[in-house]
Amino acid sequence: MKLTEEQLNQFDEEGWIFIPDCFTPEEVAVLNAEGERIYAEDREEMWRETTGAPRTAFAAHLYNEAFGILGRHPRLIEPLEQVFGEPVYMHQYKVNAKAKFDGDVWQWHQDFGTWHRDDGMPEPRAMNISVFLDEVFPFNGPLMLIPKSHKHGVLAAGHDLTTTSYPLWTLDQETVERLVDEGGLVAPTGKPGGVLMFHGNLVHGSAGNITPFPRKIVYLTLNAVSNYIRNPTRKEWIAHQDFAPIKPCEDDALLKYAKTYAQAAE
Ligand SMILES: O=C(O)CCC(=O)C(=O)O
Structure with a gap:
């Protein structure tokens, strides 16, 4: 899948784009079911909220076939190859839960700030491309973005080890206020x-989710191969060290898997 000129311009100017209906209900159903199955597992890659509710399943592409196919899917890999002008590898892979009633906040942050400080990533030539697995409403903890804030480079941040179960380099309120004054705030929602x-x-x-509606989103963090991380300090399943370029699968690979999966369940 290639991005249009208009999408590329919006990305440059605003720092984000949303593409509705990129995966079919059949393709998403298998990922959703497998996501719930992983959340019930007891494994080290499964990060939980302080309540015990699921927060993030790291590296699911390495131990789950459906998420493995998604991690090589051309609809996700090709747009990033297009933007970076070179092959990409998987830096991080997360299935974020934002569980119903218990999903906790993600404080204001920049991803590259964490990848640079914690993993030794040289340049912001990596980014998240994410797939909604549940409907994202304005009220179940949608991701909130500050348009145009990507133009400010890496901003000063503090290492927050206490607000949630997951350590993050976060921005102070004054900085967020200044950036929102300039760029506004958006919260993309959709099916x-x-x-x-x-x-x-x-x-x-993103804010907490106190509604009865879970909000699962899969995040592939794809890094340009030449921008491989130089100084990893985190576990391999959080910041991967296999820098081999991803070879995209066929466009219908997930659909074929979903059909077999649905037949097996009958
Ligand atoms: O899933 C969310 O709500 C936030 C995730 C996020 O900000 C991240 O993974 O960097």
């Missing part, structure tokens, strides 16, 4: 199957 792509320096965060 399962929508794809959201945003710049590694775009400031973003």
